[in-house]
Amino acid sequence: MHLDFNTLKNQIENTIETQKNGEKYFNVQGRLIRLPETSEAVIVGDLHGDLNSLITILKKSRFYRRVRTNPDFLMIFLGDYVDRGPKQLEVLIKLMELLEKYPENIILIRGNHEGPQDIRISPHEFPQVLTQLYGENADIIYMKYRELFDNLYNAVLIEDQALLVHGGIPTEASTLDDIAYAHETHPKKPHLVELLWNDPSTLQGVNYSFRGVGKQFGVDIVERFLSQIGAKMLIRGHECFDDGYYFHEDKVLTLFSCKLPVYRNRYAAYVDISQNISYFSDVLRNHIHQF
Numbered sequence: 001m002h003l004d005f006n007t008l009k010n011q012i013e014n015t016i017e018t019q020k021n022g023e024k025y026f027n028v029q030g031r032l033i034r035l036p037e038t039s040e041a042v043i044v045g046d047l048h049g050d051l052n053s054l055i056t057i058l059k060k061s062r063f064y065r066r067v068r069t070n071p072d073f074l075m076i077f078l079g080d081y082v083d084r085g086p087k088q089l090e091v092l093i094k095l096m097e098l099l100e101k102y103p104e105n106i107i108l109i110r111g112n113h114e115g116p117q118d119i120r121i122s123p124h125e126f127p128q129v130l131t132q133l134y135g136e137n138a139d140i141i142y143m144k145y146r147e148l149f150d151n152l153y154n155a156v157l158i159e160d161q162a163l164l165v166h167g168g169i170p171t172e173a174s175t176l177d178d179i180a181y182a183h184e185t186h187p188k189k190p191h192l193v194e195l196l197w198n199d200p201s202t203l204q205g206v207n208y209s210f211r212g213v214g215k216q217f218g219v220d221i222v223e224r225f226l227s228q229i230g231a232k233m234l235i236r237g238h239e240c241f242d243d244g245y246y247f248h249e250d251k252v253l254t255l256f257s258c259k260l261p262v263y264r265n266r267y268a269a270y271v272d273i274s275q276n277i278s279y280f281s282d283v284l285r286n287h288i289h290q291f
Contacts, residue, residue: 002089005137012144015096018103019151025104030180031154033107037161041074043271045237045244045255046111049085053258053268054094056291061272067105076156078237078255079111079166079196082126085260089129092145110152111166111237112196112213116186117146119193119213154195155179161279162233168198168252169225169234171206171215176229199239200248219249226251233279235271244269244290250281259291267291 003011027034035041042061047054058064066073081095082088099106113121126145130138156164157176163169165179170191173179182191197214201207204218222234234252244267246254259268267290277283 002133003093005134005141008093008134008141009144011093011096011100012141012148015099016144016148016151018099019108019148022103022153026107030177031110031152031183032176032180033153033156035074035156035158037159038275039074039158039273040070040072040275041076041158041273043164043235043255043273044075044077045257045268045270046078046080046240047085047091048080048083048113048258048260049088049091050258050260050268051085051087051090051094053291054091056268057257057270060289060291061270067102071104074105074107076107076164077109078164078235079109079152080113080237081111082129083113083121083124084262085258088126089133107156108152109156109164109166110149110154110196114149114152115196116150116183116192118187119197150183154182154192157229157231158279160230160232162235163226163229163231164235165195166236167196167214167238168194168200168236169217169221170194170198171217171221173225174228197238200234200252200254219251222251231279233281233284235279240265242266245271245288247281247285253281253284 022028044057081091127142130141134141173191178191182195186192194214199216201216201218204220207216209216237255239254240256240263242265244256257268257270269288269290271287272289273287
């Protein structure tokens, strides 16, 4: 069952205001959230309109029980909420409901499918989904969602532990400011595009991306940037793996949290982080949940 036009429009507008006021709940620098290293969090990868996977993660992680007992508990989403899946709008509505009810517990990072309009996404089915549901009012809803997407976070830093993004390290970034303010320097600088589109590579240095957008970056790029910011691990989404996750040379963890026929992955996965753990690959493996 879908919301009527006015109800949905109002809900999106309310969510935009909540998103803009994130500094009430978090330490926000530009569009970077800085969390204490002791944070307890569930980290979720790409959803792509897979409402069943979202509901499964909420149940398996005991989100509603934990958020009642621990006001500092977090659920962090790494982006790519729309396109490809059968319940794209439903996923967004559920995420908006969660953010409105638990603004101090929900963090939404921007994915490449929520990226700036000057970078074309293929396929980008979400506008057609809205047209089927809202007809001549679809453009209004879509532009409201575009405004929401433009206000999603670029990244999350768990101090001294991990950097969370959708795609990868911007290959020309040298400070956290480059990430925090990537939306302001776009399109003059490539930081925002690369945050959303980059992928890790087995090759060293910076290489061409098969996607035609963004770059591929070697573990040397990751190690250098993580060392500069004092973190141990990069956690990102953006790629499907059969097990729902993959460690790239123990410095990058990719999470994929949806199960759709187009991807043919055996498992989806998320990470459930307890307090006071170190973000090394051998430790994180014990906190990955597959379904």
